[in-house]
Amino acid sequence: MTDLSVSPQRATNEPDCPRSPGTSVQEYLDHDARPVPAVLRYDINEDLGTEPLDVERFISREWHDREVEKVWRRVWQMVCRADEIPEAGDHITYDIADDKLIIMRTDTGAIKALYNVCLHRGRALRTEDGRVSELRCPFHGFSWNIDGTSKFVPCAWDFPQIDPSDFPLPEAKVAEWNGFVFINMDPDCEPLEAFMGSMLNDWDRWDYTDRVVYSHFGGVINANWKITGEAFIEGWHSLATHPQMMEWLGDENTQYDVIPEENWSRQIVPQGVPSPTIANHISEQEVLDSYYETRAFYTAGEGRDLAAGAEGTPQVPADSTARHELAEQMRTSLAKQFGTAQDHWTDSELLDGIQYFVFPNFYVFAGPRTNAVYRFRPLGNDPDKCIAEVYLLAQQPADGSHPKPPKTRWLQPGETFSDITEIGLLGPVFDQDYANLPHIQDGLKSLRAPGVQLSRYQENRIRHYHRILDEWMARD
Secondary structure, X not given: OOOOOOOOOOOOOOOXXXXXXXXXXXXXXXXXXXXXXXXXXXXXXXXXXXXXXXXXXXXXXXXXXXXXXXXXXXOOEEEEEHHHOOOOOEEEEEEEOOEEEEEEXXXXXXXXXXXXXXXXXXXXXXXXXXXXXXXXXOOOOOEEOOOOOEEEOOOXXXXXXXXXXXXXOOEEEEEEEOOEEXXXXXXXXXXXXXXXXXXXXXXXXXXXXXXXXXXXXXXXEOOOHHHHHHOOOOOOOHHHHOHHXXXXXXXXXXXXEEOOOOOEEEEEEOEOOOOOOOHHHOOHHHHHHHHHHHOOOOOOOEOOEOOOEOOEOOOOOOOOOHHHHHHHHHHHHHHHHHOOXXXXXXXXXXXXXXXXXXXXXXXXXXXXXXXXXXXXXEEOOEEEEEEEEEEEEEOOOOOOOOOOOOOXXXXXXXXXXHHOHHHOOHHHHHHHHHHHHHHHHHHHOOOOOOOEOOOOOOOHHXXXXXXXXXXXXXXX
């Protein structure tokens, strides 16, 4: 594990791997209006070469079956936020391939991951989320307490092989981090803290324990879960997929951090600055105006993002930049919305897309504004489909309350993410992303080439992701 307890500074010399021309993230940070913490000052990208990726990992049922055994039944995976199950008996159901679990809050306040299978004939005990006082099988009435201990064996006289005092539901391992609940089906797994490694040092600065789930939505995507996840760990697809963002998103100037021997990676996508492809043809005022016009992602909540008033968008002074003005406006907006001081946050934390990815499928953005968490997992055993989910996490309301998360909003047939009105212009952005993915899934089946070609720097997080996957797939 790389020791990042003291985050290394960027090397004086440029890395051997070429970078896009234009202003780098670290150069933007040099001009931040606030002192920049060390956690944002390292720039490490392990060069993993340029070898193509084989296609079978994306389209093969045989690969999927091995993935279930080698990865999903052994790895830590995020299943929910702890505040989704605040009271005893509150639970959510979580399925991954053929495995079904109930994530349950018990009477002691602990969280357990119980296998969602009756030990009599195998019927699922719960088919929906909710609150219960017991887990009772609808088939014959076998029952368990919410901590998994046996409660009732019907016709016990006819089951001499069952000792009701020793007939608990099997459990998976459970751990919590920063308000997130993780499970692991491997009884011999390493602790979650060891798995997450040096990333924990970074997150000392960002406490999400009390974050409120503002929205949770998802849908079925006609693409492999890995293809879907890869779309969100590189930023330069914005050039073609999200052209409306080019005026305020430094797509090609994104910094990608790939740390040797770690199960996570990071990217910092600069915002409030133009793409280097158009930087010489746009004014600071045009950058700011475009941000207001196309970056209003959370329109339902004042202060969650920036929105122009009746007087129009603010003006950028001659001695300032759009980035500085947007950051200051964000500080003011967040302070008004949440009733707490926001002045200490850097411009980068207020504006940039600071995203961490933890293998295999946990994507979390850092910073004080309303931020997203992504999760992608297989839909059953179909390698051509996956479940895509997004959580939006906001700071606590000004009154100090902690509202219970809303129910998950699942897309219905014929709907798109644009139909989810509370996420504003974020919906069309997701629709742009997801429009590519089924065509990738289908195209890979016709690919007549050595494999998938990845760029050396901008897609190195994808290569790192697959290196970790290959290591897990090779384990005994």
